[in-house]
Structure formats: structure tokens, C-alpha cells
Amino acid sequence: MMSDQSECRSWRSVASLLGDDPHASIALLGLPLGEKSLTPGRCDLAPSVVRKALLRLSTYDLERDLSLDHLKILDGGDLMLKAMSPAEAYQPIADRLAELAHKRDLTLVLGGNNAITRPALAGLAKARGLGLDRVGLLTLDAHFDLRDTDCGLNNGNPVQGLLDDGLPGNQIAQIGLQPFANTKRMADKARQAGIAVYPMARVMERGLAASIDAALAGLQERVDVIYVDFDIDVIARHEAPGAPGARPGGVSAHDFFAAACQIARHPKVAMVDLCEFDPALDMSDITALVAARWMAEILMGYGLRHRMVTDC
Numbered sequence: 001m002m003s004d005q006s007e008c009r010s011w012r013s014v015a016s017l018l019g020d021d022p023h024a025s026i027a028l029l030g031l032p033l034g035e036k037s038l039t040p041g042r043c044d045l046a047p048s049v050v051r052k053a054l055l056r057l058s059t060y061d062l063e064r065d066l067s068l069d070h071l072k073i074l075d076g077g078d079l080m081l082k083a084m085s086p087a088e089a090y091q092p093i094a095d096r097l098a099e100l101a102h103k104r105d106l107t108l109v110l111g112g113n114n115a116i117t118r119p120a121l122a123g124l125a126k127a128r129g130l131g132l133d134r135v136g137l138l139t140l141d142a143h144f145d146l147r148d149t150d151c152g153l154n155n156g157n158p159v160q161g162l163l164d165d166g167l168p169g170n171q172i173a174q175i176g177l178q179p180f181a182n183t184k185r186m187a188d189k190a191r192q193a194g195i196a197v198y199p200m201a202r203v204m205e206r207g208l209a210a211s212i213d214a215a216l217a218g219l220q221e222r223v224d225v226i227y228v229d230f231d232i233d234v235i236a237r238h239e240a241p242g243a244p245g246a247r248p249g250g251v252s253a254h255d256f257f258a259a260a261c262q263i264a265r266h267p268k269v270a271m272v273d274l275c276e277f278d279p280a281l282d283m284s285d286i287t288a289l290v291a292a293r294w295m296a297e298i299l300m301g302y303g304l305r306h307r308m309v310t311d312c
């Protein structure tokens with residue numbers, strides 16, 4: 001039997017939450033920035049691939065028995081960044097996010113390579129009328145992203161760029177750093193800057209959730225808003241084959257999803273990005289589905305923060 005409620009062909013998907021309501025308290029922006037990746041690739045394809053994958057996610061969370069149906073997201077589309085270098089894309093990204101994040105609780109950013117993080121954080125600061133001395137940065141990333149900036153901006157130096165901009169190191173926490181994936185020079189820089197560093201072994205030992213709790217507790221004392229960079233390469237490579245920098249021994253997709261919800265629940269978290277997904281490297285849509293679920297978990301965390309998710 002067919003009826004309007006029939007789910008014989010489709011269901012309500014996370015993609016259906018995206019719309020053009022200017023009063024939505026959440027915004028989404030795609031940043032297809034692919035130039036100057038240290039491993040050349042196609043991170044520019046990620047926003048459209050993740051958008052398609054959202055159609056495969058129901059708005060209903062069986063495990064929590066909660067639904068995302070009451071959330072509204074203003075879809076800011078994808079910024080036109082074709083063939084732009086990170087240096088050229090800096091101002092357009094910062095300006096667009098300053099506009100989109102203005103008077104909004106939470107803005108989700110779909111990269112793009114990791115070079116998006118520096119201008120996106122600048123956009124958040126501008127949207128809130130804050131100097132960098134009032135903004136915190138949490139990264140979930142296998143890498144410090146503290147490469148030197150003397151040969152220009154790339155996806156390996158956004159955190160160095162932010163330090164150069166004046167973001168105090170003791171307002172930065174970095175979780176999931178992998179051994180043999182960073183240099184002593186980078187570790188020394190992080191230590192000298194006062195960055196809170198959580199290498200992968202320590203994360204595995206105490207748990208990702210406890211590490212995030214500790215990192216957020218440290219940041220929330222010092223800042224008004226927190227930006228969170230989710231570099232998908234923090235996940236073990238078999239669960240994120242579309243992340244060029246991912247390695248065996250990373251966090252599980254399961255823990256990554258829980259982390260996204262936990263982080264988005266925090267009242268000071270105002271902007272989150274997901275970056276370093278290269279669909280050209282993906283296998284069987286694994287990374288695309290990880291990225292889509294990341295977005296669902298961010299929305300769930302936000303919904304729990306504001307009691308906007310409802311029992312079904």
C-alpha cells in the first residue's frame with residue numbers, strides 16, 4: 001500500500017535539513033580549496049561528495065532514539081575557489097564566514113584542504129567582533145600543521161600561520177598527533193608556544209573523550225569562542241582511505257563520531273571544519289560516509305546543547 005508516509009522509496013535525510021532560512025541558528029559553507037596540498041590531490045571535490053552522501057543518512061538516530069528533524073541549517077553553498085591558492089583564498093573565505101557566522105551559534109565548514117582553517121578562524125573572530133586573544137583552537141589531526149611559512153601558505157602550516165597572526169599558543173590544543181608523521185622542530189615549536197599536545201598513544205590510553213574533555217576544559221577558561229578543526233586524517237587509514245595523510249593507528253571512526261557530538265555540545269564551540277578528504281582516493285565511499293556521519297553527529301551535539309533534538 002502507498003501513502004504519503006510510505007518509505008518504500010526514500011526517507012527523510014540529513015540533506016533535507018539544509019535550506020535558505022536566514023533565521024537558522026546553524027550555517028553550512030563548502031570550501032573546495034584544493035591547491036597547495038603537500039600531497040597533490042582533489043580535496044576540492046569533497047564538499048559536493050559529502051553533500052551527496054548526506055542523502056544516505058536518515059535524520060533519526062536509532063542509538064539515542066532522537067531525531068534531527070527540528071534543526072534548520074542555512075546552506076551558504078560552496079564558495080568559488082577554483083584554482084585559487086590558500087593565499088588568494090584567504091580573504092574570500094574569511095569575509096564569507098564572517099558574514100555567515102554573524103549572530104549564528106554554530107557554523108559548519110566543509111573543506112577543502114587544511115589551509116582553510118586559518119582564514120575560517122579569522123572569519124569566526126570577525127563575526128563575533130573578537131581579537132585572536134579571545135579565540136581558542138582545538139585540532140583533531142595526526143599533524144601539528146606547524147610547517148614553516150617561508151615558502152608560502154599550504155595545508156601543512158595553518159597552525160603556524162595562526163601563531164604568526166597572534167593566536168596565543170596556550171589557546172591551542174592538538175589531539176591525535178601521530179609518531180613519525182611530524183618533526184622534532186614542530187614538536188619544539190608547539191612546546192615553546194605553549195600548545196596543549198595530546199599524542200596518539202596518550203589519546204588511546206586515556207580515551208579520546210577524556211582527552212577532549214581535558215582539552216576543552218583548558219581552553220574554555222581562556223577564551224570566549226572555540227574553533228575546532230577536524231582533520232579527517234586523525235582517523236586510522238582503513239576507515240578513512242580518502243585522507244591522504246591518514247595512517248594506520250589513528251582513532252576509530254566510532255570514536256571520531258562520538259567526538260564530533262561531544263565537541264558540538266560544548267557551549268563555546270562556534271565553528272567546526274572537516275578537511276583533508278580527497279574523494280579521488282576514497283574506496284567504496286568509506287570516507288564520504290564518515291564525513292557525512294561527522295556532520296550528523298555535529299548536528300546532534302548542537303541539538304543536545306540546545307535541547308532541540310526530540311524524542312521520536
Ligand SMILES: [Mn+2]
Pocket residue numbers: 114141142143145155231276
Ligand atoms: Mn591537518
